[in-house]
Amino acid sequence: MAKTVLLNTRIFAAGADLTSRSNKVEMSCEIEDKDATAFRATDDPEAGWKEVLGGLASTSITGSGQWEAGDPGKVDDMAWTNLSGLTTHPWTVCPLSAAVGDLAYSSSGLITSYKLGEAVGEVAPWEAQAKGSGMLVRGQVAHPPGTARTASGNGTGLNLGALSASQRLFASLHVLSATGTTPSLTVRVESDADDAWASPTTQATFTAATAAGGQSTEVLGAITDTWWRVAWTITGTSPSFLFVASLGIA
Structure with missing residues (x-):
C-alpha cells in the first residue's frame, strides 16, 4: 500500500456513522514493558543490558469533529448513551474506504471523556476518547x-x-x-x-x-x-x- 492522504476515512461507533461529522481519528495500542533485569556475570556479553517482559496491553481511540445531536446516529446521542450506561461499544475505523475487503481496525471501547462547545461564531465541535476493553484488531470490511x-x-x-x-x-x-x-x-x-x-x-x-x-x-x-x-x-x-x-x- 502506497503513502496515503487521509480523505475518505470511515468512522463507526456503536450505531453512529461519524464519517461526515469528523475530521480526526486515532487508534493506538501499547504494551507495558516490565523490568525483568537480573544480575549477570561480569564476562556475560549481556551484562549491563536491560531485560523487559511484556505486561498488560491496552487500546485507546480518540476522535473529534463537528457536533450534532437528535438521533442515535449522531455523535452526541451515541456518546451520552455510552457515558450514562458505562457500557462498551464497538468502534471501527477504515482508513481508506468501507467497501467490502477494505482494511478495517476495530475494538470495543468505553468512552472515558467527551468534550463539546467553543467560542461564539465557531463551528460547534466534539471530542471524545474511548479506552479499549479488549484487543485492537486489524481486519477487513x-x-x-x-x-x-x-x-x-x-x-x-x-x-x-x-x-x-x-x-x-x-x-x-x-x-x-x-x-x-x-x-x-x-x-x-x-x-x-x-x-x-x-x-x-x-x-x-x-x-x-x-x-x-x-x-x-x-x-x-x-x-x-x-x-x-x-x-x-x-x-x-x-x-x-x-x-x-x-x-x-x-
Whole structure:
C-alpha cells in the first residue's frame, strides 16, 4: 500500500456513522514493558543490558469533529448513551474506504471523556476518547455501510485464513438505521472451506437488532475453514437496514 492522504476515512461507533461529522481519528495500542533485569556475570556479553517482559496491553481511540445531536446516529446521542450506561461499544475505523475487503481496525471501547462547545461564531465541535476493553484488531470490511438490505441474504466471502487453537476471529456490527414495522435484523458469522460456500457453518450469531446500535462477538479457534462472511435474516413489514460489519483474526 502506497503513502496515503487521509480523505475518505470511515468512522463507526456503536450505531453512529461519524464519517461526515469528523475530521480526526486515532487508534493506538501499547504494551507495558516490565523490568525483568537480573544480575549477570561480569564476562556475560549481556551484562549491563536491560531485560523487559511484556505486561498488560491496552487500546485507546480518540476522535473529534463537528457536533450534532437528535438521533442515535449522531455523535452526541451515541456518546451520552455510552457515558450514562458505562457500557462498551464497538468502534471501527477504515482508513481508506468501507467497501467490502477494505482494511478495517476495530475494538470495543468505553468512552472515558467527551468534550463539546467553543467560542461564539465557531463551528460547534466534539471530542471524545474511548479506552479499549479488549484487543485492537486489524481486519477487513465484510459488509458495506451504504447498501440497504430489505430481505435475508449473504455477504461476500473473505479469505481471512484458518484459526489456530490460540487465535480468535473478532466480528463487529454497526446497525446504522432500521425502518419499517417491527423490523428485525439477525446477523451471523459463517465459515467454509472455500469460496463455493457449499456447506457454510454458522460460527457466531449477533443478538437480533431492531434499532440502531453496535455489537461485537468472537469465534474461538481452532477452525480449519479459511473463508469467512456475514449473513443475515430480516423480518418485519417493509423492513430496511443499513449496517456495516468487519471481521479480523488475532
